Amino acid sequence: MKTTETPAPVPAQPGPRVAKVDAPHGPSPKAKKEGTALNVFSHGILVIWAIMVVLPLLWAVMTSFKDDASIFNSPWSLPDRLHFDNWSRAWTQANMSDYFLNTILVVGGSLIGTLVLGSMAAYVLARFDFPGNRFIYYLFIGGMSFPIMLALVPLFYVVNNMGLLNTIHGLILVYIAYSLPFTVFFLTAFFRTLPSSVAEAAFVDGASHSRTFFQIMLPMAKPGLISVGIFNFLGQWNQYMLPTVLNTDPDKRVLTQGLVQLAVSQGYKGDWSGLFAGLVMAMLPVLAAYIVFQRQVVQGLTAGALK
Amino acid sequence: MQHGKYRFIVGFLALPLGLYALFVVWPFIQSIYYSFTDWTGLSPEFKMVGLDNYRRMLDDEIFWKSLQHSLIFAVVLPLVTISLALFFAFMINVGGRRRRGGPVISGVRGSSFYKIVYFFPQVLSIAIVALLFAFAYNPDSGAINSILRGIGLDSIQPLWLGDPDLALWAVMAVLVWSTVGFFVVLFSAGMASIPADLYEAALLDGANRSTTFFRITLPLLWDTVQSGWVYMGILALGAESFAVVQIMTTGPGGPDYSTTVMVLYVYQKAFRDGQAAYATTIGVALLVVTLAFAALVMRLGRRERLEF
Numbered sequence: 372m373k374t375t376e377t378p379a380p381v382p383a384q385p386g387p388r389v390a391k392v393d394a395p396h397g398p399s400p401k402a403k404k405e406g407t408a409l410n411v412f413s414h415g416i417l418v419i420w421a422i423m424v425v426l427p428l429l430w431a432v433m434t435s436f437k438d439d440a441s442i443f444n445s446p447w448s449l450p451d452r453l454h455f456d457n458w459s460r461a462w463t464q465a466n467m468s469d470y471f472l473n474t475i476l477v478v479g480g481s482l483i484g485t486l487v488l489g490s491m492a493a494y495v496l497a498r499f500d501f502p503g504n505r506f507i508y509y510l511f512i513g514g515m516s517f518p519i520m521l522a523l524v525p526l527f528y529v530v531n532n533m534g535l536l537n538t539i540h541g542l543i544l545v546y547i548a549y550s551l552p553f554t555v556f557f558l559t560a561f562f563r564t565l566p567s568s569v570a571e572a573a574f575v576d577g578a579s580h581s582r583t584f585f586q587i588m589l590p591m592a593k594p595g596l597i598s599v600g601i602f603n604f605l606g607q608w609n610q611y612m613l614p615t616v617l618n619t620d621p622d623k624r625v626l627t628q629g630l631v632q633l634a635v636s637q638g639y640k641g642d643w644s645g646l647f648a649g650l651v652m653a654m655l656p657v658l659a660a661y662i663v664f665q666r667q668v669v670q671g672l673t674a675g676a677l678k
Numbered sequence: 679m680q681h682g683k684y685r686f687i688v689g690f691l692a693l694p695l696g697l698y699a700l701f702v703v704w705p706f707i708q709s710i711y712y713s714f715t716d717w718t719g720l721s722p723e724f725k726m727v728g729l730d731n732y733r734r735m736l737d738d739e740i741f742w743k744s745l746q747h748s749l750i751f752a753v754v755l756p757l758v759t760i761s762l763a764l765f766f767a768f769m770i771n772v773g774g775r776r777r778r779g780g781p782v783i784s785g786v787r788g789s790s791f792y793k794i795v796y797f798f799p800q801v802l803s804i805a806i807v808a809l810l811f812a813f814a815y816n817p818d819s820g821a822i823n824s825i826l827r828g829i830g831l832d833s834i835q836p837l838w839l840g841d842p843d844l845a846l847w848a849v850m851a852v853l854v855w856s857t858v859g860f861f862v863v864l865f866s867a868g869m870a871s872i873p874a875d876l877y878e879a880a881l882l883d884g885a886n887r888s889t890t891f892f893r894i895t896l897p898l899l900w901d902t903v904q905s906g907w908v909y910m911g912i913l914a915l916g917a918e919s920f921a922v923v924q925i926m927t928t929g930p931g932g933p934d935y936s937t938t939v940m941v942l943y944v945y946q947k948a949f950r951d952g953q954a955a956y957a958t959t960i961g962v963a964l965l966v967v968t969l970a971f972a973a974l975v976m977r978l979g980r981r982e983r984l985e986f
Contacts, residue, residue, distance in 0.1 A: 413773025
């Protein structure tokens with residue numbers, strides 16, 4: 372992992388058209404010149420975009436330590452002192468602690484459920500021939516390209532009639548259901564790549580189908596489960612649309628919802644510094660986890676698109 | 679492996695399939711049915727009204743605005759995001775200085791650093807990103823206008839989200855900001871797997887970088903670009919555009935409906951205005967647009983698959 376690597380300091384402006392030729396060796400002066408000019412140019416562009424990505428995030432972190440007056444009067448000034456009280460106010464008074472807890476409960480339950488149910492369905496679809504196999508597979512896959520909002524209108528009433536509206540377990544079930552299409556798609560492809568000989572050997576030795584699955588196939592599928600697990604974790608942690616529609620009880624709000632609600636209610640309360648502290652509080656754990664597990668996260672998120 | 683096979687299959691499929699059918703498939707079917715009724719969502723009673731909702735939709739000015747904005751999202755966002763990402767990925771992988779004894783084509787130094795940083799927004803919730811930029815766009819105390827003042831552009835102080843002509847583009851810029859990194863990483867992985875001797879051959883033949891890009895990199899990356907295009911378009915029509923428009927713009931939907939998109943309009947009709955049936959009608963239109971978009975991209979993008 373190269374998290375400590377920093378870029379060579381390069382000027383942020385696009386370099387001069389014709390760069391200096393520093394030494395007369397190399398294939399040909401012209402190619403060399405082109406290479407150097409391109410190098411300066413590409414570094415310039417890349418640095419500018421890196422700044423554009425990082426600057427808003429740094430601005431948020433800085434703002435979370437300022438008082439309200441200086442947030443409004445001088446958005447880019449450094450905080451006069453570190454106002455840690457913003458953070459404690461956000462954590463306790465603005466209910467960030469509750470939002471975190473709700474999110475952890477919902478995502479924890481959903482993630483486990485998604486992985487268990489998703490791998491069960493994917494295993495059967497990948498490894499067994501039976502009438503309707505293709506149909507069920509495409510039924511799952513179809514869920515990836517349909518606009519979810521269309522289903523949410525009736526779903527609200529389905530969930531309500533079952534008494535699951537505004538409950539944590541109701542939200543978990545919905546999260547699982549909407550995570551299944553990609554999970555099944557990804558894991559079906561993954562189970563197909565695993566060798567069948569091991570499972571057959573276990574079966575010959577008298578293991579039942581389900582025992583073969585849980586004790587042989589699941590451990591073998593671990594890399595795939597990690598990738599799809601990271602994908603689902605981020606998707607569910609960051610989920611905004613589903614809870615906005617199905618989770619209207621203020622006490623059950625998840626992090627994204629809570630923050631948006633906080634921003635809306637700031638109109639009259641005016642605790643902007645607390646809100647920024649809340650925003651940063653929600654951002655940092657995910658960013659930190661990403662930096663630590665960078666390779667796995669990138670693999671997990673891009674795996675589906677590369678298939 | 680026949681012993682107890684069907685019992686096992688049923689046992690393993692029942693729960694996931696049942697959950698999926700109940701919470702995903704059944705609501706989809708229901709909503710298509712509801713689009714032909716006058717269901718309000720508030721009471722359980724409704725009656726069939728045939729195509730009334732669809733007729734109403736065709737006369738609904740706001741629907742046409744939302745359709746127009748959604749189409750702009752679906753066309754402009756993938757175009758800008760994927761072009762930028764291809765450009766950055768090419769710079770990262772091919773824009774490096776040639777080191778003595780090294781390969782003809784090399785990546786810039788610190789390429790992994792760029793990939794890590796560019797990916798940051800991808801792990802953040804779009805809701806948090808939208809909130810952050812809603813503040814940054816604030817005309818008086820926001821970060822962006824403050825920068826403009828700082829570099830002496832006092833005369834240019836746009837209202838951003840408050841300006842009906844600008845709001846939509848300001849919202850789209852946020853989605854570009856948050857998704858470019860994902861595609862940079864995706865395309866970088868694809869570019870890294872293109873054999874270097876292809877580039878070497880091209881450079882020996884006197885091709886410059888842009889020829890190399892259009893004649894070698896892009897054709898070999900085409901499959902990835904195409905599926906990225908569909909993926910981005912579906913996001914731009916669905917969940918992502920809902921979050922940014924709902925969170926960032928006033929109303930929500932912007933001044934004078936200047937940013938309203940179909941997915942937001944469905945939500946508002948169903949859960950704010952108590953017109954669930956009409957909401958599902960717009961939802962069906964959104965479904966048609968989404969499927970047509972995906973089919974069109976797959977159709978236009980079809981070309982011979984290149985093996986390497």
